[in-house]
Structures are given as C-alpha cells and as structure tokens.
Amino acid sequence: MKKILFQGDSITDCGRNGESETSYGQGYPFMVSGHLGYNFPGEYKFVNKGISGNRIVDLYARIKCDIINLKPDYMSILIGVNDVWHEVGCQNGVDAPKFEKIYNMLIEEVKEALPDIKIMILEPFVTKGTATEATWDFFSAEVKKRAEAAKRVAEKNNLVFVPLQYKFDEMLAKVPEPYWTLEGVHPTMNGHELIKTEWLKAFELIK
DSSP states (O other): OOOEEESSSHHHHTTOOHHHTTOOOOOHHHHHHHHHHHTTTEEEEEEEEEEEOOOOOHHHHOOOHHHHGGGGGGEEEEEHHHHHHHHHHHHHHHHHHHHHHHHHHHHHHHHHOOOEEEEEEEOOOOOOTTTTTGGGGHHHHHHHHHHHHHHHHOOOOOOOOEHHHHHHHHHTTTSOOOBSSSSSSOOOOOHHHHHHHHHHHTTTTTT
C-alpha cells in the first residue's frame, strides 16, 4: 500500500484531529482520500500533517517527525500564504528569498532521505476577501512572490508544480467571493473542490 502525505498549513489541516492518524480534516485531503480510496480500493494510505498557522520555517522545523520518519511514497505541499499573512498581522512573516531558500533545503533533505519519494508542490494563492482587502496590494504582491518561488523550487528539483492562483481567478470571474474562500485565504467547500480537482490532475503525472 502506497502512502500519500498531505503537508501544509491550515488550508491542508482544515480542522483535522491531530491525535488521530485517520483524521484528514474537512478539506481537499479528505476529498482526495475519498476519491482515490473509492476508485483504487486498498492501494493507498493517507496521512494529513498540515498544521494551522505554519510558515515554511515551521514546516522545515518538523521535517524529521512529520515527513522523513513517515516514509511517504508521495507528498504534496501547500505552503506560503502564512509567510505573508504573519507579516501583516504580527510582523513575523518569512520574506520571499528566505522562503525559497528554506523550501529548497526542505526538498533537498527530503529527497536525500527518501530518494524514491514523488513530490507535488501546490501554488500558494490569495483572493480579495475580508481578511486581505485592507492590505490587498501588499498581500497579493507578496503571495505572488511566494508562488513564483515555489514554482522555481519545483523546477529546480524536477517536481510537479500545481498552479492554483489562475484557477481561483478564473472561477472568481464566474462567481465572486465569498464563494471560493471564506475571507480570502481559507477555501470554502467549493474552493477545496477546486484544489482537489487540480491535485488529482497533477497526481496522474506521478503515480
């Protein structure tokens, strides 16, 4: 049975029970697990280790216990919006160059420890909502920098990159917020379905 690890922040966490290995939260990891579990019964084991509030430095700090020790066959990572949001809220963000540096370090160390792992990097995204509109110019510009950095990390390490910002923008042209996110950061059920759909498309390239 192949193990799939979902990593990231609150968008991945999405209310999971941290005391239970079989708790996937209520977001895209839960949706992906249901889809693959139904269509490929018995082939995959799912683990969600997303933690609310995490920045890239927080994810790197738990690389051993929450990635390497778990020995996943596949891993997806969605991280970056808190690296900006924490700067807006409490001046404790992670600037774009450091974000990219730490992200590369994390990927390189994971690949060294687990040479057969297959990794997907999901693009951080943001929309204009109640939590982001007051500082929208800064928020959108800085998240874009983290998105571009994440793409470079994927390219440098020959990993699949999963674009998300343009998909949210595309869907926002059809139905405005708060349809896709609650406040510009955390997806609604509809937003999680969007991420799930793009996740599954990318997974087809590496499974």
